[in-house]
Amino acid sequence: MTPTTPPADRPLRADARQNVEQILDVAQQVFADLGYQASIAEVAKRSGLGMGTIYRHFPNKAVLVERIAIKVMGESLAQVRRALAEEPVTWTAFGRVVRHMTRLRSSQLFPVSRGRATDAGPELSAVRTELLAALDDLVTRTQRAGVLRDDVNAYDIVLMLNSIPPRHTSDSADDEPVSDLADRYTGVLLDGLRAPGSEPLSQPAPGRREIDQFFRATHGL
Amino acid sequence: MTPTTPPADRPLRADARQNVEQILDVAQQVFADLGYQASIAEVAKRSGLGMGTIYRHFPNKAVLVERIAIKVMGESLAQVRRALAEEPVTWTAFGRVVRHMTRLRSSQLFPVSRGRATDAGPELSAVRTELLAALDDLVTRTQRAGVLRDDVNAYDIVLMLNSIPPRHTSDSADDEPVSDLADRYTGVLLDGLRAPGSEPLSQPAPGRREIDQFFRATHGL
Amino acid sequence: MTPTTPPADRPLRADARQNVEQILDVAQQVFADLGYQASIAEVAKRSGLGMGTIYRHFPNKAVLVERIAIKVMGESLAQVRRALAEEPVTWTAFGRVVRHMTRLRSSQLFPVSRGRATDAGPELSAVRTELLAALDDLVTRTQRAGVLRDDVNAYDIVLMLNSIPPRHTSDSADDEPVSDLADRYTGVLLDGLRAPGSEPLSQPAPGRREIDQFFRATHGL
Amino acid sequence: MTPTTPPADRPLRADARQNVEQILDVAQQVFADLGYQASIAEVAKRSGLGMGTIYRHFPNKAVLVERIAIKVMGESLAQVRRALAEEPVTWTAFGRVVRHMTRLRSSQLFPVSRGRATDAGPELSAVRTELLAALDDLVTRTQRAGVLRDDVNAYDIVLMLNSIPPRHTSDSADDEPVSDLADRYTGVLLDGLRAPGSEPLSQPAPGRREIDQFFRATHGL
DNA sequence: TATGAATGAGGTTTCATTCAT
DNA sequence: AATGAATGAAACCTCATTCAT
Numbered sequence: 001m002t003p004t005t006p007p008a009d010r011p012l013r014a015d016a017r018q019n020v021e022q023i024l025d026v027a028q029q030v031f032a033d034l035g036y037q038a039s040i041a042e043v044a045k046r047s048g049l050g051m052g053t054i055y056r057h058f059p060n061k062a063v064l065v066e067r068i069a070i071k072v073m074g075e076s077l078a079q080v081r082r083a084l085a086e087e088p089v090t091w092t093a094f095g096r097v098v099r100h101m102t103r104l105r106s107s108q109l110f111p112v113s114r115g116r117a118t119d120a121g122p123e124l125s126a127v128r129t130e131l132l133a134a135l136d137d138l139v140t141r142t143q144r145a146g147v148l149r150d151d152v153n154a155y156d157i158v159l160m161l162n163s164i165p166p167r168h169t170s171d172s173a174d175d176e177p178v179s180d181l182a183d184r185y186t187g188v189l190l191d192g193l194r195a196p197g198s199e200p201l202s203q204p205a206p207g208r209r210e211i212d213q214f215f216r217a218t219h220g221l
Numbered sequence: 222m223t224p225t226t227p228p229a230d231r232p233l234r235a236d237a238r239q240n241v242e243q244i245l246d247v248a249q250q251v252f253a254d255l256g257y258q259a260s261i262a263e264v265a266k267r268s269g270l271g272m273g274t275i276y277r278h279f280p281n282k283a284v285l286v287e288r289i290a291i292k293v294m295g296e297s298l299a300q301v302r303r304a305l306a307e308e309p310v311t312w313t314a315f316g317r318v319v320r321h322m323t324r325l326r327s328s329q330l331f332p333v334s335r336g337r338a339t340d341a342g343p344e345l346s347a348v349r350t351e352l353l354a355a356l357d358d359l360v361t362r363t364q365r366a367g368v369l370r371d372d373v374n375a376y377d378i379v380l381m382l383n384s385i386p387p388r389h390t391s392d393s394a395d396d397e398p399v400s401d402l403a404d405r406y407t408g409v410l411l412d413g414l415r416a417p418g419s420e421p422l423s424q425p426a427p428g429r430r431e432i433d434q435f436f437r438a439t440h441g442l
Numbered sequence: 443m444t445p446t447t448p449p450a451d452r453p454l455r456a457d458a459r460q461n462v463e464q465i466l467d468v469a470q471q472v473f474a475d476l477g478y479q480a481s482i483a484e485v486a487k488r489s490g491l492g493m494g495t496i497y498r499h500f501p502n503k504a505v506l507v508e509r510i511a512i513k514v515m516g517e518s519l520a521q522v523r524r525a526l527a528e529e530p531v532t533w534t535a536f537g538r539v540v541r542h543m544t545r546l547r548s549s550q551l552f553p554v555s556r557g558r559a560t561d562a563g564p565e566l567s568a569v570r571t572e573l574l575a576a577l578d579d580l581v582t583r584t585q586r587a588g589v590l591r592d593d594v595n596a597y598d599i600v601l602m603l604n605s606i607p608p609r610h611t612s613d614s615a616d617d618e619p620v621s622d623l624a625d626r627y628t629g630v631l632l633d634g635l636r637a638p639g640s641e642p643l644s645q646p647a648p649g650r651r652e653i654d655q656f657f658r659a660t661h662g663l
Numbered sequence: 664m665t666p667t668t669p670p671a672d673r674p675l676r677a678d679a680r681q682n683v684e685q686i687l688d689v690a691q692q693v694f695a696d697l698g699y700q701a702s703i704a705e706v707a708k709r710s711g712l713g714m715g716t717i718y719r720h721f722p723n724k725a726v727l728v729e730r731i732a733i734k735v736m737g738e739s740l741a742q743v744r745r746a747l748a749e750e751p752v753t754w755t756a757f758g759r760v761v762r763h764m765t766r767l768r769s770s771q772l773f774p775v776s777r778g779r780a781t782d783a784g785p786e787l788s789a790v791r792t793e794l795l796a797a798l799d800d801l802v803t804r805t806q807r808a809g810v811l812r813d814d815v816n817a818y819d820i821v822l823m824l825n826s827i828p829p830r831h832t833s834d835s836a837d838d839e840p841v842s843d844l845a846d847r848y849t850g851v852l853l854d855g856l857r858a859p860g861s862e863p864l865s866q867p868a869p870g871r872r873e874i875d876q877f878f879r880a881t882h883g884l
Numbered sequence: 885t886a887t888g889a890a891t892g893a894g895g896t897t898t899c900a901t902t903c904a905t
Numbered sequence: 906a907a908t909g910a911a912t913g914a915a916a917c918c919t920c921a922t923t924c925a926t
Contacts, residue, residue, distance in 0.1 A: 016885075037258055039920055041888095050887035052924085061921065095420075152409070160406055181427060185381055187420040188373070192413030199316075199408040206402060236905085237910060260895060271912040276897065457926080458889060479700055481916060492891040497918065499889095537862075594851070602848055623869060627823055629862040630815070634855025641758075641850040648844060679906070702899055713908035715903085724900065 020057050022047055028068050036065070066124050073127040076101050080134040089138060091147040095190050097138065101161050102186045120215070132158070132211070149197035155206040160189060241278050243268055248275075249289045257286065287345050294348040297322050301355040310359060312368040316411050318359065322382050323407045353379070353432070370418035376427040381410060462499050464489055469496075470510045478507065508566050515569045518543050522576040531580060533589040537632050539580065543603050544628045562657070574600070574653065591639035597648040602631060683720050685710055691731050699728070729787050736790040739764050743797040752801060754810040758853050760801065764824050765849045783878070795821070795874070812860035818869040822877060823852060 026047040030038045040061060044051040058064040079100045083093045120128065136154040143150055192199075247268040251259045261282060265272040279285040300321045304314045341349065357375040364371055413420075468489040472480045482503060486493040500506040521542045525535045562570065578596040585592055634641075689710040693701045703724060707714040721727040742763045746756045783791065799817040806813055855862075 019886095040922085041920075044888085051889095051922085052887055053885080055922070056885075059922095156405070156409075159402060160409065181380060181424060181431065184377070184422050184424040184426075187422040188377075188381065188410065188413035188418075190413070190420045191415075191418050192409035192411070194412075194419070197409075197412050198415070199412045201405050201408040203402060203405040205405075210402070240910085258895095261897090262895075272897085273899080273913065274911050277910070280897090282896075461889085479916095482918085483916080493917090494892065494919080495890050501918090503917075598847070598851075601844060602851065623822060623866060623873070626819070626864050626866040626868075629864040630819075630823065630855035630860075631851065632855070633812075633857075633860050633862045634851035634853070636854075636861070639851070639854050640857070641854045643847050643850040645844060645847040647847075652844065682907090703901085704899075707909085714901085715909065716907055718901070719906070722901095 016057075019049065019053060023049065023054055023057060023064075024067060024071060027064055028071075031065070031068070040064075063121075066121060070124050070127055072104050073124075073131050075104055077127060077131045077134060080131065080138055084134065084137055084141075087141075088145045089141045090145065091142070091194070094138065094142045094148060098157070098161065098190060098193075099183065099186050102182050128215070132208070143195075147195055149193055149195045151197060151201050151205070152193065153205045155208070155211045157193075158211060159206060237278075240268075240270060240274060244270065244275055244278060244285075245288060245292060248285055249292075252286065252289070261285075284342075287342060291345050291348055293325055294345075294352050296325055298348060298352045298355060300325075301352065301359055305355060305358055305362075308362075309366045310362045311366065312363070312415070315359065315363045315369060319378070319382065319411060319414075320404065320407050323403050353429070364416075368416050370414055370416045372418060372422050372426070373414065374426045376429070376432045378414075379432060380427060458499075461489075461491065461495060465491065465496055465499060465506075466509060466513060469506055470514075473507065473510070482506075505563075508563060512566050512569055514546055515566075515573050517546055519569060519573045519576060522573065522580055526576065526580055526583070529583075530587045531583045532587065533584070533636070536580065536584045536590060540599070540603065540632060540635075541625065541628050544624050570657070574650070585637075589637055591635055591637045593639060593643050593647070594635065595647045597650070597653045599635075600653060601648060679720075682712065682716060686712065686717055686720060686727075687730060687734060690727055691734075694728070694731070703727075726784075729784060733787050733790055735767050736787075736794050738767055740790060740794045740797060743794065743801055747797065747801055747804070750804075751808045752804045753808065754805070754857070757801065757805045757811060761820070761824065761853060761856075762846065762849050765845050791878070795871070806858075810858055812856055812858045814860060814864050814868070815856065816868045818871070818874045820856075821874060822869060825877070 023043065027043045030043050030046060034042065040051055040054060043064075044054055047054075054064070058067065080097055083089060083097045086093050132154060135157060139148065139152070139154045139157060142148040244264065248264045251264050251267060255263065261272055261275055264285075265275055268275075275285070279288065301318055304310065304318045307314050353375060356378060360369065360373070360375045360378060363369040465485065469485045472485050472488060476484065482493055482496055485506075486496055489496075496506070500509060522539055525531065525539045528535050574596060577599060581590065581594070581596045581599060584590040686706065690706045693706050693709060697705065703714055703717060706727075707717055710717075717727070721730065743760055746752060746760045749756050795817060798820060802811065802815070802817045802820060805811040
């Protein structure tokens with residue numbers, strides 16, 4: 001009867017819930033700054049909590065990373081759905097989604113834990129599937145509107161988004177802050193995606209299989 | 222200090238030199254597959270050598286990674302110089318360089334060792350500076366030819382190249398090989414880079430400072 | 443850097459403080475028995491703790507040795523100060539100090555880590571300087587009392603004390619215990635130090651420089 | 664029929680014999696400078712030979728150390744025998760032996776390999792026994808002459824000699840050479856040994872057992 | 885429930901020893 | 906016979922995870 005893991009059902013005490021949120025936020029930042037090899041101790045230090053508290057809420061590091069991924073994907077999903085509400089999908093709406101996802105992504109959750117692949121849990125699998133479906137919808141409709149080049153698909157978009165370089169934070173506090181270049185390169189990316197596109201795209205377009213493999217390879221989820 | 226490390230002057234025995242080459246190649250692949258957190262033991266296993274042999278030639282992991290970086294950058298530099306030999310620089314020549322560098326890069330050396338920044342040694346600093354200078358030349362001349370959008374500079378190119386997702390290899394040998402998507406996305410990137418460009422690029426263009434900070438942050442070199 | 447190392451400020455939990463004490467004691471004994479090449483694992487085993495615990499409190503082996511040195515020197519300093527409280531300093535008081543220091547010393551911290559010299563940290567430097575000053579006081583006053591030969595100085599005493607052979611413990615527990623000869627030879631040493639002394643002492647008396655070099659050479663502190 | 668180990672009987676080629684001598688000399692110096700933990704590679708470097716050559720002549724490190732010990736003890740034995748040739752043994756002759764042995768000893772072979780005890784081979788056992796017997800002779804006859812205090816024996820002398828601090832060499836070549844203090848302290852030691860002695864010597868005098876244990880503990884021989 | 889000390893498996897690095905050249 | 910590159914066991918050290926307070 002040791003509730004080391006929190007009961008999945010009973011709602012958490014208010015302060016406990018706050019802790020969970022804070023840990024997620026801090027951890028996201030820590031992994032962004034230091035990569036997946038950042039220690040849990042670092043997360044504990046920055047959040048002002050004990051390591052035990054973190055482990056109370058997240059049974060291990062992989063789960064913590066998975067929760068971050070779920071959170072980020074959930075936010076992306078919401079954004080895509082907002083764009084899908086419009087009809088027809090304009091280039092502006094499409095661009096808004098891409099820029100938004102890039103900004104989320106530039107929190108650089110990925111790629112973090114190459115070579116430590118674990119299978120994604122059901123919750124992550126679910127958001128991922130939903131997100132991919134929504135994006136597929138968006139891509140198709142944007143193409144139907146004639147503004148997005150026809151030789152790319154939703155999986156391409158995901159993979160390209162994952163390729164935007166993250167904001168590169170530096171630990172030396174005396175370094176001046178650096179402009180977030182992710183947004184800058186999204187501009188180039190969008191221009192490259194505009195219909196009709198002139199460079200021929202080599203290689204066949206990726207499918208679900210490629211995406212899944214990429215996820216397994218890059219953040220083990 | 223002790224002769225465990227080879228003397229910098231006397232040429233290595235033939236077989237030893239071969240080993241050095243092989244270690245570099247294998248290590249590049251290993252880091253590409255598993256990320257910076259790959260163990261030296263893994264490099265040893267895959268190259269069929271003892272760990273001691275690796276340490277004889279590379280005093281520590283950071284140096285090994287640095288040597289790989291030097292090698293990769295050297296190859297890129299050669300490629301850029303080849304393009305610079307032509308006059309004027311055509312879009313095709315520029316594209317060839319970008320595709321080549323992408324392919325090299327997709328060996329995914331970067332980003333590997335976030336948060337373990339060390340200063341680059343003199344040799345790496347040298348190639349890096351040369352490479353950046355050559356690229357700057359190339360970018361300027363391609364722009365002068367009117368085919369590359371004017372609002373990007375050499376540093377942009379470098380950072381965008383670094384953003385192409387790497388070939389995602391899987392350790393489970395039973396996985397079917399996956400197409401190298403890097404080349405595919407280079408096409409999109411190139412279309413985005415073509416003059417005149419329609420998406421406005423937010424953020425000021427990066428300078429040497431941003432590049433350096435990126436390198437420190439991503440592969441600690 | 444990470445909180446794996448304890449914060450210098452907040453006081454340790456009661457049991458942790460006890461562990462620190464115990465580690466110091468056990469390590470002193472281990473190094474006495476096995477020399478500096480004794481492994482941390484041995485210290486862990488004998489103290490019934492995990493290696494990680496030792497590294498939590500002492501970031502590396504050199505620091506552990508340094509803490510032992512600080513402890514031993516602190517105890518010697520206290521002893522010397524006690525003798526200095528008397529006036530005039532009698533031969534008996536001087537002898538008591540020497541015997542005490544010998545006994546401490548016979549815990550054989552030194553010479554331990556020849557060839558691995560590191561500079562002493564500020565705390566060790568401080569005790570060392572204080573100890574040397576106090577000894578200098580003691581020697582001068584004992585000489586003024588006419589009982590200690592005039593051709594030796596405090597540095598001589600230190601170096602000679604360092605020369606008393608340590609208690610030679612054996613790991614095979616079945617060996618019978620052996621008498622502590624350190625005390626025996628201190629007698630001979632004291633007789634040799636008594637005024638006026640008849641053997642001429644070759645070589646100039648050592649100075650601070652010789653002592654420092656000896657410390658660097660013998661225990662790297 | 665691989666003569667990895669040299670045949671014990673057939674005389675070595677002239678240059679090979681030279682190598683053996685040189686290795687012994689260099690190794691003695693290296694262990695003096697760096698302690699037992701000095702690497703064989705260091706010996707190889709300083710002697711300008713390959714490591715293989717060293718292993719051709721000395722099957723392992725322990726044997727190398729043992730050969731050095733045999734050499735040093737042999738020289739001591741010769742010196743003692745020279746003193747024994749005189750009758751009666753004067754204080755001067757006794758002092759000459761002690762000073763000589765100290766000087767040899769200050770090459771600091773011992774204590775080197777604490778905690779790595781191996782049994783001494785037959786040759787080392789033999790010299791050691793001879794040396795102890797000769798010293799016993801010397802001590803007895805010096806005492807009979809009334810100049811050496813009566814409460815010490817040959818074993819005491821050995822142990823005290825082993826306690827003289829070694830010449831402390833420093834690797835930083837820019838350090839000025841430091842005077843050899845061993846000789847200086849031998850003076851104090853000799854004064855302490857002179858008859859009749861006033862400090863009472865605590866503890867019973869050591870016997871063969873104590874000496875043997877000391878040797879096992881300090882240089883594993 | 886929160887804390888941070890303790891644990892120990894696993895990674896990095898060193899070096900005695902072997903062996904192909 | 907000599908060389909120095911290769912080996913791998915063992916040391917050092919880190920950090921995910923557990924658990925006593």
